[in-house]
Amino acid sequence: QQCEERDKLPNESIKITLPDGTIKEGNKLKTTPLQIAEGISKGLAKAVIVAKVNGKLWDLTRPLEGDCDLVLLKWDDDDAK
Numbered sequence: 001q002q003c004e005e006r007d008k009l010p011n012e013s014i015k016i017t018l019p020d021g022t023i024k025e026g027n028k029l030k031t032t033p034l035q036i037a038e039g040i041s042k043g044l045a046k047a048v049i050v051a052k053v054n055g056k057l058w059d060l061t062r063p064l065e066g067d068c069d070l071v072l073l074k075w076d077d078d079d080a081k
Contacts, residue, residue, distance in 0.1 A: 034060040
């Protein structure tokens, strides 16, 4: 039901900044960290287990709420454990 409600929202563009300074475009309350990982590479998408959004741990399938700094964490990252 939440997915259906989000799909009805208008697309509002957001900027997602990666640690290397790359900026990815997304849609507020629609784009997820997992989708960003998939856009970079399938291998990365399979390897990440959690994200860090503006310094806070974030589920990979939770939509981003606005412009943010995004770090994709793998199992061997200390913050992911």
